[in-house]
Amino acid sequence: MSHDPNCIFCKIVAGQIPSRKAYEDDDVLAFHDINPWAPVHLLIIPKRHIASMADVTQADGPLLGKMAALGPRLMKELGVTGGFRHVINTGPDGGQEVYHLHLHVMGGPRPWLKG
Template identity: 75%
Template sequence: MSHDPNCIFCKIVAGQIPSKKAYEDEHLLAFHDIHPWAPVHVLIIPKQHIATHAELGTEHAELAGRMLLLAPRLMKELGVGNGFRTVINTGPDGGQEVYHLHMHVMGGPRPWLKG
């Protein structure tokens, strides 16, 4: 499994940086965002270092599927029952800030709606 020693999310996977975990298995880690945009805001990341969504290949199909299937399960477990939002920012024009593939999963009242 690849790992980037300079990547903050790889350091979280390795336990070098603490996180409030919501889920963990051999492939994925989900943890609560430290700057949430919604009452429930978790990040789902692969433990394998993949820099962006654009770098996913057919060899990652099962991993990507695991990420997508985990989102509704986590929202249900975390008490979100009225829908949620998933976002994957990709590259500089897509607003990606941390270059380790991650999916934001946000539930609860929608603060991104302004009016």
């Protein structure tokens, strides 16, 4: 499994940095974002280091599908019923800050929005 010793998410996968885990299996890890943009804000990451979506290959399709399908399941388990967002930032112009592929899944009521 590919690992970047300088990557914060690789360190989280390795257990060197603690996280509030929501899900883990052999391929992916989901954990709560430490700077949430919504009441429920998870990051779903592959355990294998992939720097960004720009580095994804066709062989990564099953992994990406697994990540995308995990989001709705976790939102339901965490009580999010009114909808949620999936976001993947890619590269500097796409707003990517950590260069380890990660899927943001954000949901829950947002009291700052007017109904």
